[in-house]
Amino acid sequence: AKPLLRSDYQPLDFKIVNTDLDFYFDTEGDFRATVKSTLDFERQNPQASSFSLDGQDLELLSLKVNGQDWTDYELELLPGEGKFQTLHIDVSKLENLDKFTVQIENTLEVANNKLLSGIYKAGEHICSQCESKSFRLITYYFDRPDNLSLFTVKITANKEKYPYLLSNGNPVEKGEAANGYHYAVWHDPFPKPCYLFALVAGDFDVISDEFTTKSGRKVDLQIFGEIGKAEQLRFAMSSLKRSMKWDEERFGLEYDLDLFMIVAVSFFNMGAMENKGLNIFNESALVGDKDTATDARLKRIDKVVGHEYFHNWTGDRITCRDWFQLTLKEGLTVFRDQEFTSDTFDRTIERIESVKVMQNFQFDEDRGPTSHPIRPEKVVSQDNFYTVTVYDKGSEVIRMIHTLLGEENFQKGMRLYVERHDGQAVTCDDFVAAMADASGVNLDKFKLWYSQSGTPHVTVEKKFDSQNQILSVHFSQITHPTNDQAEKQALVIPLKTVFLNREGEQVTGLKTLDGELVPELIVLENDSLSLEIATPCDLAVVTNLDFSAPVILHQEYDLQERAFIAEHVPNEYARYQAVQDLNYEIYKAYLSGVQVYAAQALGLYLGVYRSLLEKALDNPALYAHLLSFSSPSVIAARFEKDLDPLALENIYQQVQIALNRAHGHRAIELLDKLPATGAYEFNVTQAGLRDLRKTLLTLATVNGEHADKVVELYTNADNFTDRINVLGVNLTNKLGLDELEQEFLTRYHDETLVLDAYQSLKAQLAPDLEAIKQQFTLHTFDAHNPNRVRSILQPLARLNFAVMYAQDGSGIKFIAQQALQADKFNPQLSSFLVALLLNFFKLSARYQQQILAELKELSAQPLSNNMQEKVDKALE
Ligand code: HT7
Ligand code: ZN
Secondary structure (H helix, E strand, O other): OOOEEHHHOOOOOEEEEEEEEEEEOOOOOOOEEEEEEEEEEEEOOOOOOEEEEEEEOEEEEEEEEOOEEOOOEEEEEOOOOOOEEEEEEEOOOOOOOOEEEEEEEEEEEOOOOOOOOEEEEEOOEEEEEOOOOOHHHOOOEOOOOOOOEEEEEEEEEEOOOOOEEEEOOEEEEEEEOHHHEEEEEEEEEEEEOHHHOOEEEEOOEEEEEEEEOOOOOEEEEEEEEOOOOHHHHHHHHHHHHHHHHHHHHHHOOOOOOOEEEEEEEOOOOOOEEOOOOEEEEEHHHOOOOOOOOOHHHHHHHHHHHHHHHHOOOEOOOEEEOOHHHHHHHHHHHHHHHHHHHHHHOOHHHHHHHHHHHHHHHHHHHHHOOOOOOOOOOEEOOHHHHOOHHHHHHHHHHHHHHHHHHHHHHHHHHHHHHHHHHOOOEEOHHHHHHHHHHHHOOOOOOOOHHHHOOOOOEEEEEEEEEOOOOEEEEEEEEEOOOEOOEOOOOOOOEEEEEEEEOOOOOEOOOOEEOOOOEOOOEEEEOOOEEEEEEEOOOOOEEEEOHHHOOOOEEEEOOOHHHHHHHHHHOOOHHHHHHHHHHHHHHHHHHHHOOOHHHHHHHHHHHHHHHHHHHHHHHHOHHHHHHHOOOOOHHHHHOOOOOOEOHHHHHHHHHHHHHHHHHHHHHHHHHHHHHOOOOOOOOOOHHHHHHHHHHHHHHHHHOOOOOOHHHHHHHHHHOOOHHHHHHHHHHHHHOOOOOHHHHHHHHHHOOOOHHHHHHHHHHHHHHOOOHHHHHHHOOOOOOOOOOHHHHHHHHHHHHHHOHHHHOOOOOHHHHHHHHHHHHHHOOOHHHHHHHHHHHOOHHHEOHHHHHHHHHHHHHHHOOOOOHHHHHHHHHHHO
């Protein structure tokens, strides 16, 4: 398919200002639904006399303009996969082209729609997913985000099967229809683009609550889930209420309708969708409690509920002019959800986890075949741009604006943005302009972050002249060419920096030779920057604190210095980063093949590890991270080329054994000292203790000893986290506690999401491909359900290096085949799966050849646009 370019944007000639949809679901067998749409048009361009509407897989039954049958139209079927249509309508014969009404009747695919877009069946429920370009699967429309329209929706369906009929906004009418059917009418008072339209029909358990806004309005809250799962919706309800409160307190943003609904569905391509007043969620991001979800998944539920709710302002009230601007709403809303988690859970832990996403996933995307700026220039399939770059790097860009402006100015910028653009579809430029205008900070140069792809490398070099007592620090930056963009320029890079003396204490009040105070935020704006600092003794420079800029840092330290910083730096985030760097050095020492060096590095690491163990009780959540030796997949993410995953796996195993020998007994001692967690609560203290307990148990049982401690934890567990952690330790260290695994499977036989977590663990630790295939036979497995498929294939590809990168290439071939199979019915799923192979560029020759051979084979097949775009980029 032909790529779309950002520069091609053209405003609409006509707008649809009112959209009235009347759905009839004749829900027998392989049904299609019928929709009658009544669309009020207003002309924007006085020269225009025709327009084109988008459609896909629709059957047009009738077309009227101003109540008259209309024949001046052409229905064009576009080439390529799917039945993409354009409905060209010529209205030149109308007397008044400035305002007129078009009525369209069409059928749409529902029961046979396996795309999980448009309107489809999610198990027994009917639901919609329209972002980004799937409203066209429902009716002919301007399927683009800059047409804002008022929606009124009538839904008619069988009353017994579909007692709940939901859409956006407020309920206005309901009643009985013929043949055991019933109907409901909804009206949304806020104009919105069609991607925010939603429809749900089905039978659910529902829980209700209410929230009073800061201006005293009462909002009804309802969460819908599978029958029998009401209790597992309570956590999400508490998240929703906390999100609403937090957005009022931190951003001054209040909810605007009288009703807010969330529905969980079992078939969904992403995490959730922010449809106005009616969010639709993948059940994995909504349903769960202490007995069925880990602390990590509850945290994700909390975050995603927040994220979708926060979109009400950053996305729904103010939306994107075109899809190239996606980061406008996603980068900003991720920033907002990260701040929510930081304020309500733990700031350091949240920062560590957000940075992990950048370092472990986004950096690779930026150096690989699908590299793109946060605001892309060229797109074939918009679905392929819901990426860690647009979302997470997008959030880092917003965070840098926040760092440069400070909280107060940033909030002023937000207020101006809302004041200027409420009810509009706007661009990233509009957002940055509001920030600059409100704060008086010039962001012209900063804006390059929106258009330049690739990760900047920042090098810090320092020299201490003891005679003249001068510390010279030199910062420089370079961004290497990426697949999509050869030329790069210097970016504005804010670097939070501290200086440490030999005792590891922070030295403040430092001045340059010309008497200027050295700021805590050093802003690198050009290729390089030099500081000459007056100081009587040498200082360690610790920069990019809190990951103040999304860059790769290079600093020449010897191992001793790294170990010193890891042990002594008085900043928790910096300590985490220093320990990560030290872990990487250990791998490098082993990979060097020089045994003395490897032994020296290991010795040093074991020393640092001991002192970390001693401090672990100070902050269990943080030390659970610090005491986990970096996994091969984390280290793999640091490589730019010549990566041998199996070599990393081997080193990991050796270091685990060494850690166990040196510190296994200390782990046991500490386990015995850990305070009792108490009855389950969701908070950082308890979650940290559970995490730390798992880390210590894993370490203590590497050689198969102390299995009794593992059994004890399982037996006493009052929550799912501890149970699945035990299963993980058992499988990782091959403790052979089969009866525990059986107990787990019996206990959770009917909990599909729990079994997803179980299958992920099995896939991550499977000894061979047969064991992976075995997972496809579990009673819950369904190849059409993305949650099931991803739970097995993602951990295989990303975490199980031994099977994925087996000598004979069978792991790689398996992923390619699974992607091809999924491409026949769900291009979003297949495109996700094929992306698991796109790390080929950094692998050493053998793996690279194996992957490229598979990709070439795929490219010889007919593929969806989604998958084709990725395969083409890989083979370019
Ligand atoms: N804004 C939502 C995006 C989304 C989506 C996009 C393409 C295909 C399916 C999808 N489901 C949800 C999610 C979010 O960022 O909030
Ligand atoms: Zn979002």
